[in-house]
Amino acid sequence: MSSLTESRTDLAPVRTIKLRPNNRLDSWVAPVLTVIVLLSLWQIISWVSPLREDLFPGPLSVAAKLPQLLADGSLLSAIGNSLFRAVSGFAIAVIIATPIALLLAHQPLLRKGVGPLVSAMQVLPSIAWVPAAIILFGLSDATIYTVLLLGAIPSIINGLLSGIDMIPAQYKALSKVLGASKWEHVMHIELPAAMPGYVAGLRQGWAFAWRSLMAAELIAVGGSLALGVGSLLQRGRDLADLSLVMLVILTILLVGVLIELVFFAPIERKLLRDRGMSRTGESNG
Amino acid sequence: MSSLTESRTDLAPVRTIKLRPNNRLDSWVAPVLTVIVLLSLWQIISWVSPLREDLFPGPLSVAAKLPQLLADGSLLSAIGNSLFRAVSGFAIAVIIATPIALLLAHQPLLRKGVGPLVSAMQVLPSIAWVPAAIILFGLSDATIYTVLLLGAIPSIINGLLSGIDMIPAQYKALSKVLGASKWEHVMHIELPAAMPGYVAGLRQGWAFAWRSLMAAELIAVGGSLALGVGSLLQRGRDLADLSLVMLVILTILLVGVLIELVFFAPIERKLLRDRGMSRTGESNG
Amino acid sequence: MGVLLNEVSLSYPGTGLVIDRLSTEIDDGEFVAVLGASGCGKSSLLNMIAGLLAPSSGWLEVPKDGAAFMFQDANLLPWLTASQNVDLALKLAGKPVQEREERVEELLNLVQLGHASDKKPHELSGGMRQRVALARALAQDRQVLLMDEPFAALDAITRDMLHEQLRSLWGQTGKTIIFVTHNVREAIRLSGRILVLSSHPGRILETRRITDDLRNNPTQAAALADELTTILRKEQRKHELTDRITH
Amino acid sequence: MGVLLNEVSLSYPGTGLVIDRLSTEIDDGEFVAVLGASGCGKSSLLNMIAGLLAPSSGWLEVPKDGAAFMFQDANLLPWLTASQNVDLALKLAGKPVQEREERVEELLNLVQLGHASDKKPHELSGGMRQRVALARALAQDRQVLLMDEPFAALDAITRDMLHEQLRSLWGQTGKTIIFVTHNVREAIRLSGRILVLSSHPGRILETRRITDDLRNNPTQAAALADELTTILRKEQRKHELTDRITH
Amino acid sequence: LPSPNEVPAQAADRGPAAELKIGYFANLTHAPALISESEGILQKHLDEDGTKFQSQIFNAGPAAVEALNSGAIDAAYLGPNPALNSYLSSHGESLNIVSGVAYGGASLVVNKDITKPEQLAGSNLASPQFGGTQDVALRNYLKELDLKQDATVTPSSNGTVAQLFGRGEIDGAWLPEPYASLLIEKNDAHRLVNEAQLWPEGKFPTTVLVVSKEFMASHPDTVQKLVDANTEAIEWLNNADEKQKLSAVQKALVKANGSSFDESVIAQALKQVHFSQDPLPETYQTLVDHALAVEVGAGGNADGLVDSRFLEQQEQ
Ligand SMILES: Nc1ncnc2c1ncn2[C@@H]1O[C@H](COP(=O)(O)OP(=O)(O)OP(=O)(O)O)[C@@H](O)[C@H]1O
């Protein structure tokens, strides 16, 4: 029987309410700090490293590349083009994938038949689709969207399916008892219940969409197809210009961080908060 | 007041126990049937289509390609090489990503700082890493594994993180009450509770691993780096040999379906069954 | 006709018979209480009546529009507030919006949760969740109402009040109510008939009609409560013996 | 010393005060029952004592090794069987394997679930789940045992039997037990002191010591039960009035 | 872990290397490399110093240059452009061209409807790589025809270009062999312009042999052997009769790549490509200037790219 007691006085003045604005700020400051630390590390390593400047460009020499690319507008227009394609393509992918996933979830035989194929399609590299897409659509944005969609759709389907699989059986019983039609069940119970898993799937789907886009943009490096970030990356490799490659990588990372911070993270936070959970390390207030 | 009554006699002889072997068989028969249907469709379209045979090869002309590739052993050895790399690389990725994800889950500041970068890395196309990997590791399997790992790890981290985020708060309370150390909490509560979300993430991680591998295998088609499926695919494209491209696509799909059926689906089924849930359309027995 | 069970049996995969050839007829507008030891199959029985489980053999008849069901655990949807949870039942019953709003408020007030209507389930106490579930079950407005230990998490006072509400609701609407409880006196106070279930397997051990006279006579009621408790105790003791032999 | 609460207040984000400057001292080895209306803050109080919630102001002292806690919902881990759920508590308490196996069996037999030890939570009935949770709480073997409506989902017979078990366990181990219940007679039967909480905000409305004499005297016990019920009812009525005015 | 810069750029001669790692593509224009290996020519030369060799087959220039820079390979058969790009971006520190391999063999092939250069107005043309030799040549050609605004140039990859043409998506393409011949043989295209017409004596580099600067500094003897073997392979090819040449090249291609184009395509292509060890040193600055003129490159100084001392040594 422990007679040692622990004073909890230290807990006393801690209010469970944390200020939200502060929290929001945190989620921006921390990544920015991380980036600064990583950049400094990179610069130091590039100074110390025995590798030639053209093989391992430091941040300064990469930054030196920037004005030129900004001046001829190619970087900004490439980002614009790619971002537009990725966002619109992703939206289309979500619109197509969601009903397919729901159909699969409700048609056991279809799911058994097509489900494994969907997972297999996820594994197929995007460039595999390029020849077929070109035959069908030639050198048009349709080709690029085809490759992007075939990359993103299977992943979103799988995300939603596993979200639905994880729905507690009791919710299904509830919806039956409440007399929900299939459609009502999907809209009022299944989709909201699967939401957290679905959003996790969407995040992966977005990654697939963007990566497939990069692969699709290698089809043509400018010309009749508008230049995208993927083309720019390939151009950097073709010209043995690692500064350009690094610059494009950083651009992609930046876009990725922004999409995460302004889109996925807030949605996820909202979903979890609605359900009385929280992302680890975030206050539940 | 409804006075209409519904006879439920029809339900009477239905036993809730379904025979499992039957179920198992189903999950193989259905995909095989699907594949047969798709193949037939493809053959019919290729007969009907006005496109030249070399632009749109039918299944028969693709199959005709098979004996030659089997004879010189290049297809089988390419599959063997790629599969070995993918499976071992994926295993390494899981081993690396899991502790990182756990660390991020338990270090709020780290997560805030690095989390968005991880999501951004997921978005970075695999070929972006190729120049750096070659310069660091030359033409070795290390290069290929680097590209593969950088593709798979962020996705697995994100999968586990969102699995952990979805753990009900009450389990955390339980583990605190039971006096679990951080390590015990992770092993006995956090990991098992996050399992379903984690496996969903692993499935996506596997897709990333395989796709990144395909990109990495484009570096070289032979020599000190053994030929992989990705190289074979590229060879088909270079030689404008769409039959070869199709054959490789089919091979990749086959591998994908097999991995899904022998690995992910059973694990997922087991996890859900353990928790009293079931994949939609599968009996809970 | 209300609910008819004919030789209904149930077993789960890997269990023996949970319910064994149970037959009973529950009239339209009857108020029936089900008593039985923990784990004897009461929830399973309600699940079958609600159509959520198919019997392993036998058959049952229920009104075509199914039954409203208050689950043993509250089973609220965590992403909806208390009022949205109740509203969902009305929405799925096809009620028009204006009507719904009013009805939700009415129902939440009935269970004394008017002040908590905008709270999410995780912000409610256990008893409050149960009351939201009760409001939702009442919102369904079906001829048959199944309730699985509806008042278990409530304090005596709230419980008393809800007893009254439920009795008056039953009087007004003539619903068929089947409810599971562990509280013998609650069963006597509310129901017109008490079914006592045995366990392993679940059969009807005893059926008692409760008249209003008996209900309102404290001594008689107490005597019946004692009697039922004795029956239950005897049944339990039998099992303890078998248990000790088999294990 | 057992548990000391000093001017402890609690509010959740967006709520008013749930618990308002509550002070009390619970001695080592005391058996305390907490009564109060649904939603008055009983679970919140236990959560604070268990260290799961920090008070908004005030402070409390608990034994350094914390408290065993039986949650209001069973809170079993769904991927573990009944026996594994109990075993986890022993494992995390650092008990050696041989001892654990025996102890798990012992505890499951204690709650009469020896036959269900290999079932997963979703294969158990509500009352069975609660009993597994009880077994797990006992497995923790801490000086302080907190129980949040431990017998709510149990039938009278099982409950009676577990009352006895709990009393004898308390007698043998000298644990400090704090338990929440809605059953006034249960409180009188088990505890040495009853705390009655008010609601909105939660304060101690009444403290009653229960002597063994009183406990064993049916008339006295019934009188106390009536008295406590009246106190609770009065408190509730007060709120209904305020409610009607504010809403 | 190969660390390319352990050896300072101007390291002392350390005699013949123990091993020579060489990269090339399984392409027709790399025939001397293929023959040199399949006929055992390189092995024979290296055996004199006891040097072993290892070959690595690449898909594309960038990966080969990256490998050369990392020290994973010491020498490579490459198109002139990747070599030039790497030379310029490293300020002359990465590699040198030590010998020519092939010249000629690039053409503008177009569909049958286009018979005169003027008809290129409004057409959609392709090239195999942005800023590559053919891309620059095409752009330059269009500029000289004053069609720069009227025709689109879409850089893609060789395989994709063939597909696009097959679908009728593009009207023509400036391609190296055997892709130009592939379009002619399989897709009814015809040769509108042979790039040879645009160069003095019809000579422009198609494939060159490059060696990394460090390797050259430490093992000049081995480089000499490599250059000698290259020359011998070229002579072998140039002395063989048509049929012998075709079958040897085809055999080597299949061996390296698993499969190859049809014999008819290879035969056509072999007529366009000429093998010679002449590195054509004066052409590179022209390439750079053309690129600058059509705004696809940053310009630069190609002086010193070609290091012909090994060829000169050979002649002595
Ligand atoms: N899904 C299931 N799989 C296997 N066994 C089950 C399942 N559900 C219930 N059981 C078993 O069926 C029996 C009856 O369970 P049920 O939930 O109907 O009991 P109950 O009478 O409602 O008990 P309680 O009063 O404790 O809620 C129990 O022994 C339980 O273990």
Ligand SMILES: Nc1ncnc2c1ncn2[C@@H]1O[C@H](COP(=O)(O)OP(=O)(O)OP(=O)(O)O)[C@@H](O)[C@H]1O
């Ligand atoms: N996470 C939370 N956020 C906001 N409010 C909460 C939260 N948890 C509890 N509350 C509120 O605090 C009050 C007390 O809740 P608590 O669970 O302690 O009640 P209780 O006395 O245990 O009731 P019951 O007997 O019904 O279980 C309730 O009004 C509830 O709405």
Ligand SMILES: [Mg+2]
């Ligand atoms: Mg039950």
Ligand SMILES: [Mg+2]
């Ligand atoms: Mg409570």
